[in-house]
Amino acid sequence: MLDNPPPPADPARQYSPEYYLVAQAQEPAVGNYMTINGQYYSVLPDPNTIYHLYNSIRLFFQNGGGDAYIVSVGGYGAASKKPLTDPTARPVNPNVQLADLQRGLALLKNEQEPTMYICPEATLLAPADNQTLMQGMLLQAEEMQTAVCLFDVIGGANPDPIMYTQDIENFRNSTGNNGLKFGTCYYPFIGTTIMQSSDIDFTNLFGGDTKQLAAFINPPSAPNADVATILGQIQNPPANPLSNSQLQAALLTASQTYSQIIKHVLETANLLPPSGAMAGVYAVNDNQNGVWNAPANTSIVGAVSLPIRLTDTQQENLNIDAVSGKSVNAIRFFNGQGILVWGARTLDGNSQDWRYVSVRRTMTFIEQSVKLAARAYVFEPNNANTWAAVKSMISSFLTTVWKEGGLQGASPADAFQVSVGLGSTMTADDLLDGYMRVTVLVAVVRPAEFLVLTFQQQQAKSG
Structure with a gap:
């Protein structure tokens, strides 16, 4: 029996981004930064190591998501071992390729079940490639008639307090004009708690180069003997080496500067596009309230901060655009309530019929349910008996939807025909050609997006 058994192996890492501290001449206007010995340092990633899918899936399930189709288009690519140098620049990961994502999108043509298309990695594409992908997703959604697309805005991670509107304009210019009623967008990114301190350690800093790390936590001007010992064990492991998690815990205890670095890196790594979380919000809303209920005025589990806090005026410009008509749904912070989803519109914001996500998804739910049920009558005689059976089947289904609150009207006769x-x-x-045509009219419930309160002052009356 061994007197000192080796420590248990650390669990395999599913995602390992790499970050650097990049010195800045002055206080950065955007992005995450920290000061060490009076010097500003931006926390910037190696763009080749940044991916959003894994954490977005975790957000999806954390927010109540259920079944999900995950289309693999390849593995992680090699790191560049170089950070971004400009805090205002956004990461473009060359390992995320448009052709790969398009190939994954095309595979979904064979699947009728998915009701949402989400691609968090799209924000890591170059703007032109992101434009091509979004337009392709909208075209496919319109062709399939089974799903809506949930988009994120490039630049939503570190928006400029003034110029963020340019990111919104670029997004609107990139989506084209086709299939807009099958798309929706949420802004900005959300700061989450999805990654914990156990998910980031010294191997994620400076490309794993502890010599660069030592310059910050064991500088010649302020040597730290405990840190030097730990770094020595990392660089030259003893016969019975400690696990990375044990070394990480030792460093966190030995160096307050190191603890601060890890804290800032986690804040940056946890800033994620909201589409994955919103897919979970949609799923739990569908299960609890029905697809006809607007997925809005609700919180996002795991969201703890926002890179920009939009005001009513700013949100109005996102929600309604006089030029393009393309609505962008805001995620906002409200005192006493926290972070809430504050919008329920499709990209077709000027359409009276299709401006609301809940209306679009309700119609998709009804259409696909009726089509699926009607398959039982394929090859039945195209006569009055079959017509009566089809009408009865559809009417029974729509009556159930009406009773559950999915259709408006005082009676089923008012709700559908x-x-x-x-x-x-x-x-x-049509009979000779073998066609049975059915017409269904429904009165879909629309959300009360605007509450209008009228106040009048009544003059005092003499008694």
Whole structure:
């Protein structure tokens, strides 16, 4: 029996981004930064190591998501071992390729079940490639008629307090004009708690180069003997080496500067596009309230900060755009309530029919449910008995939706109308050609987006 058994192995890392401290001449206007000995340092990533999918999936499940189709388009690429140098620049990961994402999107043409298309990695593409991908997603969603696309805005991680509107304008210019009713967008990114201190250690700093790390936590001007000992064990492991988690715990105890570095790196790593979390919000809202309920005025589990706090005026410009009509849904902070989803619009913001996400998804739910149920009548005789059975089946389904609050009207007759038969929806030629045509009219519930309160002052009256 061994007197000193080796420590248990650390769990395998599913995602290992790399970060650097980059000296700045003055206090950075945007992004995460810290000061060490009076010098400003921006916390900047190696762009080749930044990916959003893994943490977005974790956010999806944390927010109530259920079944998910995850389309793999490849593994992680090699690190560049170089950081971004400009705090205002956003990471473009050359390992994330448009062609790979398009190939993954095309695979979904074979699947009818997914009701949402989400691609968090799209924000790591060059703007032109992101534009091509978003337009392709909208076209496919319009063709399939089964899903909506949830988009993120490039620049939503570190928005300029004044010039952030340029990021919104660039997004609106990039989505094209096709399939807008099948798309929706949320802004800005969200600061989360999805990654914990156990997910980041010294191997994620400076490309794993502890000599660069030592310059900050064991400088010649202020040597730290405990830190020197730990770094020595990392660089020259003894016969019975400590695990990385043990070395990490020792460094956190030995150096307050190191603890601060890890804290700032975690803040940066946890700033994520909101689409994954929103997919979870949609899923739990569907299960609890129905697809016809707007997925808004609700919190995001795991969201603790926002890179920009939008005001009512700023949010109004996102929600309604006179030029393009493309609505962008805001995620906002409210005193006493925290961070809330504060928008429920599609990109087709000028459309009276399709401006709301809940309306679009309710119609998709009804259309696909009816089509699926109607398959039972394929090859049945195209006569009055079959027409009556089809009408009864659809009416029964829509009555259930109405009772659950998905359709408006005081009675089922006010909520929907189903027509099928010769002389109403079909001609004699349709019968000869083998077509049974059914017309369904529904009154979908729309969210009360604007609450109008009217106040009048009544003059005092003499008694």
